[in-house]
Amino acid sequence: xMYCLNNAELFQQFLEHTPTAVAMCDREMRYLLVSRxxxxxxxxxxxxxxxxSHYDVFPQLSQEWRQYAERCLAGIEAGYKxxxxxxxxxxxxxxxxxxxxGLILSVEALATDTNIPTHDSEVGTPTQPGEAxxxxxxxxxxxxxxxxxxxxxxxxxQLSLEIVERxxxxxxxxxxxxxxxxxxxNVPGMIYQYRLHPDGSHAFSYVSLGCRELYELEPEQVLQDxxxxxxxxxxxxxxxxxxxxxxxxQTLQHWQQENRLITxxxxxxxxxxxxRPEKQVNGDIVWDGLAIDISxxxxxxxxLRDSQQMxxxxxxNIPQGIxxxxxxxxxxxxxxxxxxxxxxxxxxxxxxxxxYELSNNNQxxxxxxxxxxxxxxxxxxxxxxxxxxxxxxxxLSWIDSSKIPLRDCAGNVVGLLCSFEDISxxxxxxxxLxxxxxxxxxxxxxxxxxxxxxxxxxxxLDLDTVLAxxxxxxxxxxxxxxxxxxxxxxxxxxxxxxxIKEAKNPSLPPTLGDYPAAMLGSVTELxxxxxLLQTDDVTAVEEPLHQExxxxxxxxxxxxLPIRTRSGQVGVITVGHCTEPHPWTESEVDLLKxxxxxxxxxxxxxxxxxxxxxxxxxxxxxxxxxxxxxKELQQTQSxxxxxxxxxxLGQLVAGVxxxxxxxxxxxxxxxxxxDEYTQDMLRLLQLYQEQYPQPTPTICDATATVDLDFLRxxxxxxxxxxxxxxxRICEIVRSLRNFSRLDEAEMKEVxxxxxxxxTLLILQSRFKAKPEHPAIEIVKDYGNLPPVQCYVxxxxxxxxxxxxNAVDAIDEQNSTRSLEEVIAxxxxxxxxxxxxxxxxxxISIRDNGPGITETxxxxxxxxxxxxxxxxxxxxxxLAISYQIVVEKHQGQLTCSSQVGEGAEFTIEIAIQPEIxxxxxxxxxxx
Numbered sequence: 001x002m003y004c005l006n007n008a009e010l011f012q013q014f015l016e017h018t019p020t021a022v023a024m025c026d027r028e029m030r031y032l033l034v035s036r037x038x039x040x041x042x043x044x045x046x047x048x049x050x051x052x053s054h055y056d057v058f059p060q061l062s063q064e065w066r067q068y069a070e071r072c073l074a075g076i077e078a079g080y081k082x083x084x085x086x087x088x089x090x091x092x093x094x095x096x097x098x099x100x101x102g103l104i105l106s107v108e109a110l111a112t113d114t115n116i117p118t119h120d121s122e123v124g125t126p127t128q129p130g131e132a133x134x135x136x137x138x139x140x141x142x143x144x145x146x147x148x149x150x151x152x153x154x155x156x157x158q159l160s161l162e163i164v165e166r167x168x169x170x171x172x173x174x175x176x177x178x179x180x181x182x183x184x185x186n187v188p189g190m191i192y193q194y195r196l197h198p199d200g201s202h203a204f205s206y207v208s209l210g211c212r213e214l215y216e217l218e219p220e221q222v223l224q225d226x227x228x229x230x231x232x233x234x235x236x237x238x239x240x241x242x243x244x245x246x247x248x249x250q251t252l253q254h255w256q257q258e259n260r261l262i263t264x265x266x267x268x269x270x271x272x273x274x275x276r277p278e279k280q281v282n283g284d285i286v287w288d289g290l291a292i293d294i295s296x297x298x299x300x301x302x303x304l305r306d307s308q309q310m311x312x313x314x315x316x317n318i319p320q321g322i323x324x325x326x327x328x329x330x331x332x333x334x335x336x337x338x339x340x341x342x343x344x345x346x347x348x349x350x351x352x353x354x355x356y357e358l359s360n361n362n363q364x365x366x367x368x369x370x371x372x373x374x375x376x377x378x379x380x381x382x383x384x385x386x387x388x389x390x391x392x393x394x395x396l397s398w399i400d401s402s403k404i405p406l407r408d409c410a411g412n413v414v415g416l417l418c419s420f421e422d423i424s425x426x427x428x429x430x431x432x433l434x435x436x437x438x439x440x441x442x443x444x445x446x447x448x449x450x451x452x453x454x455x456x457x458x459x460x461l462d463l464d465t466v467l468a469x470x471x472x473x474x475x476x477x478x479x480x481x482x483x484x485x486x487x488x489x490x491x492x493x494x495x496x497x498x499x500i501k502e503a504k505n506p507s508l509p510p511t512l513g514d515y516p517a518a519m520l521g522s523v524t525e526l527x528x529x530x531x532l533l534q535t536d537d538v539t540a541v542e543e544p545l546h547q548e549x550x551x552x553x554x555x556x557x558x559x560x561l562p563i564r565t566r567s568g569q570v571g572v573i574t575v576g577h578c579t580e581p582h583p584w585t586e587s588e589v590d591l592l593k594x595x596x597x598x599x600x601x602x603x604x605x606x607x608x609x610x611x612x613x614x615x616x617x618x619x620x621x622x623x624x625x626x627x628x629x630x631k632e633l634q635q636t637q638s639x640x641x642x643x644x645x646x647x648x649l650g651q652l653v654a655g656v657x658x659x660x661x662x663x664x665x666x667x668x669x670x671x672x673x674x675d676e677y678t679q680d681m682l683r684l685l686q687l688y689q690e691q692y693p694q695p696t697p698t699i700c701d702a703t704a705t706v707d708l709d710f711l712r713x714x715x716x717x718x719x720x721x722x723x724x725x726x727x728r729i730c731e732i733v734r735s736l737r738n739f740s741r742l743d744e745a746e747m748k749e750v751x752x753x754x755x756x757x758x759t760l761l762i763l764q765s766r767f768k769a770k771p772e773h774p775a776i777e778i779v780k781d782y783g784n785l786p787p788v789q790c791y792v793x794x795x796x797x798x799x800x801x802x803x804x805n806a807v808d809a810i811d812e813q814n815s816t817r818s819l820e821e822v823i824a825x826x827x828x829x830x831x832x833x834x835x836x837x838x839x840x841x842x843i844s845i846r847d848n849g850p851g852i853t854e855t856x857x858x859x860x861x862x863x864x865x866x867x868x869x870x871x872x873x874x875x876x877x878l879a880i881s882y883q884i885v886v887e888k889h890q891g892q893l894t895c896s897s898q899v900g901e902g903a904e905f906t907i908e909i910a911i912q913p914e915i916x917x918x919x920x921x922x923x924x925x926x
């Protein structure tokens with residue numbers, strides 16, 4: 001197969017022209033390859049045998065021959081078999097793994113008889129005397145000569161034909177030799193013929209050119225001296241090599257040897273040699289064979305061995321038992337865990353055995369084989385098959401096993417991979433766990449029912465709902481006919497039991513209502529004493545009055561459990577059957593007690609809840625009253641603080657304005673006289689210059705020193721500048737007085753724009769440019785506003801708060817922006833005023849700061865709410881502004897903002913407020 005894969009065309013020629021009838025079959029005796037001679041010998045030239053069974057082509061073969069072929073496949077026998085005058089020769093062939101893959105067949109027809117016709121004629125008779133006899137001899141001689149001449153001519157003709165045939169044979173031989181040489185040159189290795197003479201001498205009769213690559217020797221050198229090749233054999237392998245040749249020479253068996261050699265260049269190679277010896281007539285033994293380089297294969301085998309050793313190490317350390325089998329369920333290997341589990345010391349002790357040899361139970365072994373066959377036949381694994389099996393030591397164990405089909409590269413199933421685990425301990429634990437679970441399940445079901453009932457009856461704090469839920473759940477829990485709850489009502493004249501809740505079988509009549517305590521007889525005292533009453537059969541009740549009462553209600557058996565609440569009330573849960581007597585079990589009584597305890601807790605909670613609700617309602621009313629009072633006090637306090645603050649600020653501003661105004665008036669009033677006196681002196685100086693054009697040297701020096709011309713030109717400008725500055729100071733003083741308005745606490749008509757301008761003047765320093773950012777641009781969009789009646793000082797305070805907040809927002813935004821970003825998007829505050837509906841005015845103050853979130857916007861006007869750091873803001877500015885606009889001026893103060901788009905505050909007030917508003921007393925001072 002190696003040559004076919006590498007040289008398909010040459011191998012095809014080999015099959016076409018080999019003179020031997022030979023065929024190659026697989027293990028099922030299906031044809032894989034046949035020679036042309038095989039087809040000729042059996043007259044099968046027109047048939048395609050590939051894939052067909054040998055037994056189908058030759059159905060006449062005997063059973064004995066078939067058994068012989070089976071023994072050859074098993075490696076037991078190999079040779080030839082004579083049958084019907086035909087010599088069948090069988091030889092098993094092996095695949096790359098060493099497994100027998102099938103048979104190679106050759107056939108030879110033997111002659112049963114040999115007919116060699118022989119005919120000898122003697123010519124002549126006793127000499128006859130005379131001429132007649134001589135003529136007879138002469139005629140006979142002539143006939144004989146003619147006959148011999150004809151025979152000689154025929155022989156010549158036959159010889160000519162033979163010569164032609166011989167020439168054709170020589171030519172065919174030459175062609176065959178050329179093909180062989182080409183074939184030998186392309187074979188991956190060295191083809192050789194080695195001859196051993198009877199005297200012990202030996203030599204190579206033929207070596208192919210492959211010896212150059214294999215031995216690094218020329219063919220001529222090897223042919224001249226065989227030791228040149230044998231001398232390269234590794235010293236450690238030489239003795240085994242020579243012994244194998246001797247054994248092959250004695251047995252004439254197929255010779256195959258693997259050995260190392262060291263080439264002349266120093267390379268170490270592995271060589272595989274294979275040939276079959278034949279003994280010649282002269283006693284020589286000739287081996288025709290092939291030697292190939294298997295170094296790569298050896299390296300791969302070594303790596304494979306290392307890998308297999310590592311794999312075996314890994315497998316041996318797996319705690320589960322692992323083993324694998326061939327198609328006949330023969331163990332090929334296992335791990336240490338499996339070997340020890342089966343009572344063997346080593347996995348090697350398992351190899352080659354079957355389940356019949358490992359198990360003392362043939363039935364159990366047969367079961368294993370049946371599962372093996374099922375898995376391999378269906379090509380389907382079986383996972384986690386749990387069975388109880390008997391081990392070699394007789395011990396019963398629970399085994400969890402899995403069997404998986406092993407497939408070759410073609411997908412054919414070649415064996416099984418199996419695993420098993422002894423789970424006996426786990427099984428015992430599971431059984432114990434199952435028993436424990438069964439017990440726990442019973443308890444858990446009871447506990448679950450109890451918890452559910454407790455949850456249901458305690459889920460509500462309404463007493464009526466609690467009792468209704470309780471009787472219904474108790475009836476469902478105990479599977480009874482009737483469950484009731486009754487309160488004991490101790491009326492002075494006639495105590496009664498009032499059944500207020502009932503859960504019953506729909507076919508039973510209701511029992512709700514009042515029942516005199518006297519109808520129960522002495523049972524009432526027992527129930528009031530918290531005594532449980534258990535009646536398994538009503539007919540066995542000793543007290544006639546009580547028995548009659550129970551039969552009147554339809555009971556055949558019942559349980560009654562009293563409940564006393566924290567307020568002293570007594571109630572009774574009664575459960576009963578109405579069809580037939582029922583002996584109450586201890587578990588039923590315990591369960592009903594537990595339910596009753598939960599019901600008592602629920603009733604107490606309901607009572608507490610009712611009392612707490614009443615107390616909470618009272619506390620809520622009181623809290624609301626206190627909250628309103630506190631809120632009023634907080635507002636009053638904040639107003640007083642702000643009023644005092646603004647009053648002090650107004651007095652300070654007014655005082656400063658007054659104090660500044662006096663010296664400014666003095667300066668401003670004298671500037672006119674100073675200007676007049678300066679002009680007079682300058683005119684007098686000019687007259688002196690005109691009348692005395694030649695001043696003295698001293699005057700000239702003084703004139704040059706003081707730069708008289710510049711002094712005369714600049715002094716009027718200086719006085720004018722002082723005048724402008726004094727006028728500016730006067731304007732600021734007027735703005736401060738206008739902003740404070742201490743003398744204007746009542747409503748009066750004012751110019752709104754004048755108040756805005758005064759506020760802007762006071763805040764002017766905050767609008768100016770700073771090193772980290774440019775100035776804030778103030779954009780004024782004033783409308784034509786009429787005089788507006790308002791508290792001007794308070795309104796100025798609103799303007800101050802809104803503008804100051806706008807500046808704070810812009811400064812906060814600029815602190816997070818670079819100078820380039822501020823220049824690209826400059827800070828701006830826009831002030832707009834308009835008249836709305838001819839009765840109201842609107843003042844809008846808008847900035848392009850960071851904006852306000854919706855959460856903050858909803859709390860802007862709440863007292864003490866601020867987004868500024870602790871110690872920076874009080875949280876009262878916008879709250880007081882809101883009160884000034886809304887409460888003092890019956891107006892509106894609104895905010896419109898989106899994050900990233902700035903904020904806009906809008907003030908709307910009436911031009912002429914209502915009379916009530918004018919007469920209202922101010923609670924907020926400016």
